[in-house]
Amino acid sequence: MMYVGLDYHKRYSVATKMGEDGEVLEQVRLLNDAPCLLEFLSGLPPDTKIALEATGSWYWFYELLEDRGTELHLAHPLRTRAIAEARIKTDRVDSRILAHLLRTDLLPAAYIPPRAVRDVRETLRYRASLISLRTQVKNKVHAILSKNGIRPRYKDLFGKGSLRQLRALELRPAYAEELRGYLRLAEALQRLIAEVDARVEEIAKDDPRAMLLTTIPGIGYYSALLITSEIGDIGRFPSARKLCSYAGLVPRVRSSGGRTHYGPITKQGSKYLRWIMVELSPHFVRGSSRMERLYRRVCLRHGKNTARVAVAREMLKVIYYMLRDERPFYED
Structure with a gap:
């Protein structure tokens, strides 16, 4: 059996091939594109095990191997102390240690959710990013109003009544142009949020666990789905x-x-x-x-x-x- 430790980065990876006796057979640097990685994988024995640290860009590589049927182990970054505490820390050292931990069955594994759960997480995090963008736009509008000595009369800045008030304001051309742009951006974000909310509700209604959590006072479709997908x-x-x-x-x-x-x-x-x-x-x-x-x-x-x-x-x-x-x- 062969063990491979892969130190994965955005543009390239360093792979270490290790035998059952712990001998390093080969260390190679690979470009992170599908043809290069697939060529490397095709040269491995069928029973090869691969260790990969759970960095921010592991999804693509994992799904590439998942479709191929290769056994992949995801290493928990905080618990892989052998890497964090190494006196000499290079890509080659990191990949070798990952292969060694995998070979000795000491690799601290991280949870890999199924693809369906990963897709739900992406939808939920997309909604969270839209909410964050809307908040940023609100803060920009508040700043414009503050610069002009205007206090909004409505608590919900992007509610119907507040939008009527904002559109009726008479400001200097520079501020007026800025405010119009932010209001158009807010309307686009509202439409996108409504679309993703409908999708979230549809997914939640098909998930018995999410519907179970909606029996808790204060938990709606989004919250229930976020909790179940993270768990x-x-x-x-x-x-x-x-x-x-x-x-x-x-x-x-x-x-x-x-x-x-x-x-x-x-x-x-x-x-x-x-x-x-x-x-x-x-x-x-x-x-x-x-x-x-x-x-x-x-x-x-x-x-x-x-x-x-x-x-x-x-x-x-x-x-x-x-x-x-x-x-x-x-x-x-």
């Missing part, structure tokens, strides 16, 4: 605490000399799952008397932000049992 297979988490750790919602722990200190949350793992749970925490507080009691108790001692995180963590535990047992939400 993936609930069976890969042996406990609710492991799921909370994956979301980065557990505190850092330092224990030495019989003393244990708990710090802020780790913020490691899925940033999207952590974000949506914290964003939904006010809805959880309003919709559940148990969460309201937890929020008030933690808020008195540690403040509002810590209380929101505590509610987010507790609700994620509830979601874990809902998905594991396939049951709807109910108040204890």
